[in-house]
Each structure stands twice: as structure tokens, then as C-alpha cells.
Amino acid sequence: MTAIIDYEAGNLASVQRACKEVGLDARLCADPDALRKASRVIFPGVGAAGSAMASLCKHGLDEALHEVIRNGVPVLGICLGMQFFLDHSAEQDTPTLGLIAGTVERFDFANASLKVPHMGWNNLLDCAAHPVLADIQAEDEFYFVHSYYADPEDSAMVLARAEYERTFAAAIGRDNFIGTQFHPEKSGRVGLRLIANFAQWEGSC
């Protein structure tokens, strides 16, 4: 069973619909014990880091997620879900899951001509060889909506980069978990391809 973690963090129906489109039967999951039994996990998220993290912890889903990752279950984090892989987010000064060393920072608001959030379609600058990113080209465009970006300490954790005022991590991951800053479920055909790749992924790089 593929679980989409449901922690009151936004519109999960669109993630579920995109899974259905690529033949992946995914269920919303708000119960930590059900999450522990999942064979594949999608960790979405929109909204503010502090309140989303509080909601995740309140339901014990943070512990369950740590456990499934330790157990080698393939996990895909999307947007805020991806940002939660790091240690800390500057958004609402929030401690996060600490699966990848590094922080989440805000785009430079001092630059008056920069519109924040970074909203719309942007291409990747590069794209690592990774099963979940198979057949995705650097010039492919994905749909982004975010005001904060992930900044891992170890650049080997960065699987794809994009640019908005600065170069930032568009996809990060290691071992059996991967996260995208963009929304594959809203990124047309290339986004669906990524989800289809994830549906086939055994969790090794």
C-alpha cells in the first residue's frame, strides 16, 4: 500500500489523482500505525512549516516516518515535505526531521525586484542520475510555489538544482528517500513521469 501522509497540510487530492493517473493506488493516511505498514510513502505539504510540523508531531506521524525511512521503505517528499528532511527551517524558526544535515532559508527579501513566493514553472539546472529522476532532462520545467529553499550542508545530497535569484536545491535525497521542491503532481507530463518512476523505485540509488 502506498500511503500519502495526511496531516492537515494542504490539498492531498491532487497528489492522489496524479498517483491514480500513473496507476499507483495511493491512500491518505493519518494514522501512524497504518503508516508503519506502508510499502511506499508520499510526504506532501503546503502551508507554514511551524504549524505543519506541529500537526505532524501531534499525530505521532514524525516518529512513524522516521521508522519507515529506517526500514528502507521508499519515500517521496514534496515541497514542504522535502524541506522537512533537513534539520531546521527559518520559517517560524522550526526544528524539522533532521534526516539530511542543513537548513531551510528564505529567499532574499532585501532584493526589492524579487517576487516572493517563487511561483510558476522553472527549469532544472542539472539533474543527477537517480531512478526517480530517470528520463528527466535538465531543461524540463516543473511547477514551483515556495518562499523558502533547502540548503543541505553536503552537496552530494542535492540531486537537482534550479535558479531563482540564487541557485537552490530542487531535489534532494539519499538512500531510500527523495524530496522535490517542485510539485510533480502539478507539473504536467514530466511531473507524472517522476511519480511513475517513484512508483517503480525499490529505494536504492
Added chain:
Amino acid sequence: MLSQRLIACLDVRDGQLAKSIKFVDTKDIGDPVEKAREYYLDGLDELVFYDITASSDKRNIMLDVVSAVAEQVFIPLSVGGGIRSVSDATDLRLAGAEKINVNSAAVQRPDLIDECAASIGNQNVVLSMDIRRGMPSTELPSGYEIVINGGRTPTQIDALAWALEGEKRGAGELVVNSIDADGTQIGYELVLTAMLSTAVRIPVIASGGAGKPEHLYDVLTAGKADAALVASMVHYGTYKVSELKHYLCERGLKMRQSW
């Protein structure tokens, strides 16, 4: 680098696609689900549905339309028209809309913007503004006035002041719709769009007046818009979505080219 966006707006009345000229004289022109799918496959970047259903008992038809479109269109969907509460916004989000456009109801009760932003996130709240050109005055320093109720009711609210207030209250994006240009196909209101886009820090979508591909180019350059919204140009088959995007790319703008 971030691409500029081409957005198509589908006015939906009682579940059918309609297009107005200067906000009156609407006529039905087809099935919104079919059109949405066609544009998605042809490279559209984002879709907006505007519910112009007059009677409230037919409002639920819109939820069905949104849901049917979300099943087969994997780009951002935005819905507006008649949204008065967080509960209206939530219903549409559950049906499959990403973004919610608020308009007249937000002018009448500005807290609606704050409430929606707190509930569904700033980035999902779009403040849609219908604007008419007037003479600059003490009440209207910018010379542009907000009108509501589908263009029928003037408010004496200055468009620039309202855009800034909307941003402050938590709108994540603005739609600048010129009533003067709407349906004329003679081009967007460039002065208005540029004025508002430089005043705010959130993305601005230009709306109203597109008739030729160069109008899109003009509003995405001189008009400083982040996205251009089209309706008639594509609904009647005069231009294809892909054709407009190729044209803009050839003129040197960055648009999403593969899909």
C-alpha cells in the same frame, strides 16, 4: 530561470463555458472539461475557472466541473466567482482547485483575504481585481477604480491602494482585470498593469483585452506582468495555446516549451 506563464480563463455558467464582452452579453461556447483537457495537452501553464452562475442553487455544478477537470489536468487550477467564505474556498479546494480567487466579496469584507490566507496559505489566495479607468482625484489618486459585481458597481476604492492592502492582508497573487479592455481584443491595459506590478512584491496576472499574440508580448514586457491571461483568443480557435507560447519564445521571452 523562472518562465512567464500563459493562463487561460474559462468563464463557466451553469456548468457550461461562456465568454462575455465587456462583462455583459454572455454566450455559451462549449464544455469546460473538454476545453481544459485540450489546453493542458497543448501546453497551457495554468487554468482559471470563473463561475458566473447567477443562481446559488446551481453553484454545486461548479464543484463537479472542477473535480472532473482535476481528474485529468495536471497543472495548477484556480477558481473564482462568488467565493464569500473560507468554507466556499475549502469546498473548491477539496474538489481539486489549488488556488482560490476572491473578488467582490473581499472588497465588501476585506477580512475574507486574511481568513483564506490563514486557512489555505497565502500562495493559494489570488486577489482578483476588476478595474476601471477614471480621472485621478483625491479619492482615486491612481486614477483607477475598483468595480465589483461583475463590473456593475463602482466602489470609489483606488486600485493601487486596494492592491497594496490585498498584498498586506495575505493575497499571494493579483489578477489585474481591466474592464475597459475586457473583450475588446485591442490589447491589455499596460499602464495599469505595470503600475500595479511594480508596486507589489507578489506575482501579477494581466487580464482583459488580449486579441493578438503581440498583446501578450507587450504585457509581459512593458506591462511587467508575470503571467498573461487569455480567453477569447483561444476559446474560438483563433490561436492555439502552443502557437502563442512559441511566438513568445521566439520574441525572446522564457516560456515553458516542452510538456
